[in-house]
Amino acid sequence: MRRVLKAADVREQWDQFNDDVIGSGPAFVEKDGREWVAISTGQFDAILNYFVLEAEYFNEEDGSVTFSMVDLDVAENGETKEAALDILVGELFEYAKEYQENFNMYFNSSNRQHHLPYVLKILSCDNKEILKTVVRY
Known part of the structure; x- marks a missing residue:
């Protein structure tokens, strides 16, 4: 099950959020009922390797x-x-x-x-x- 972060929490801890995404993996974020995913370019490239x-x-x-x-x-x-x-x-x-x-x-x-x-x-x-x-x- 994925853990979804609130955009307000992400905004308050922006630097830590970026460090976590780059160092620990993708993060799911929700703002106003809509979700988005944050990933590093290395993670992004790994996904695209399959295409x-x-x-x-x-x-x-x-x-x-x-x-x-x-x-x-x-x-x-x-x-x-x-x-x-x-x-x-x-x-x-x-x-x-x-x-x-x-x-x-x-x-x-x-x-x-x-x-x-x-x-x-x-x-x-x-x-x-x-x-x-x-x-x-």
């Missing part, structure tokens, strides 16, 4: 290459495999940014809610080069 950004690639008849994400509605084409991957990674960042900017619409959409962990994984990458290493194909 793989999987892509398939196809050699087209014209010699170009198309990458298509398995769990996201994103596909891109380029003259070479490397070019197609570069374009795909750029589009993944754009999709994640759009998802974040329109969070309520995307998260509350039955066909896009399951994208959230993948979007968070994309957003956790600092740049395109790191994201390229995360995409599996």
